Amino acid sequence: MKDFKIKILLVASFILCSFAFTQKATPQKPITVYIFLSETCPICQSYTLTLKDLYKKYKDKEVTFIGVFPNYYADSDEIKKFKAEYSIPFGLVVDGKSALTKHFSATITPEVFVENAEHQVLYSGRIDDSFYSLGKRRKVITSNDLDDALNSIVNNQKIKSTKTQAVGCIITTSK
Numbered sequence: 377m378k379d380f381k382i383k384i385l386l387v388a389s390f391i392l393c394s395f396a397f398t399q400k401a402t403p404q405k406p407i408t409v410y411i412f413l414s415e416t417c418p419i420c421q422s423y424t425l426t427l428k429d430l431y432k433k434y435k436d437k438e439v440t441f442i443g444v445f446p447n448y449y450a451d452s453d454e455i456k457k458f459k460a461e462y463s464i465p466f467g468l469v470v471d472g473k474s475a476l477t478k479h480f481s482a483t484i485t486p487e488v489f490v491e492n493a494e495h496q497v498l499y500s501g502r503i504d505d506s507f508y509s510l511g512k513r514r515k516v517i518t519s520n521d522l523d524d525a526l527n528s529i530v531n532n533q534k535i536k537s538t539k540t541q542a543v544g545c546i547i548t549t550s551k
Contacts, residue, residue, distance in 0.1 A: 406493035407439045407529055409522070410476060411503075412446055413468075414485040415458040417545035419510075423486050423503055424462035430503075430523060431466050437530045441466035446477040446485070446547045474549045487542035488522055490529065499525035501540030509543060 411427060413420045431441045443466060445455055450470045459468055471477050480489045480497070490499040505519040521540050528535045 409441045410489045412482045412485045412487045413443045419544040420486045443468040446471040484542040484544045502542045507543040
């Protein structure tokens with residue numbers, strides 16, 4: 377009986393060790409795109425398709441997308457509805473204490489900040505030049521700033537423009 381218990385322990389140990397060695401560690405994605413959004417901002421709503429397309433294009437290239445809701449009135453139920461209504465495939469967080477808003481000095485929604493693993497901002501600003509002023513939209517997009525920046529980053533190339541001016545709704549961080 378004692379030999380049987382030892383054999384079972386050895387087999388169990390072998391199985392556990394084999395399992396541990398066959399598991400691959402999930403690599404940390406070194407690039408994070410923080411997108412400051414507001415569920416009530418029409419400009420943010422209009423960018424959801426573009427953001428989904430960018431997510432699909434870069435999700436397998438070590439780029440993580442995080443939607444940040446910075447306004448003091450941001451409500452988790454409303455954000456869940458926003459996520460469902462626009463089929464947002466990436467994570468959304470409420471920045472209730474404005475930590476991310478202050479860290480990046482974000483002032484507009486939508487506004488993006490692309491950060492590397494060392495927390496250096498590689499690009500900040502607009503998603504593209506669709507909107508050139510509040511309520512004024514171009515018929516033809518001439519500059520895909522976020523896509524260009526991400527493409528340069530994943531291909532180890534220099535980013536042509538590291539900062540652009542976002543156009544959108546003002547972030548309100550206090551009542």
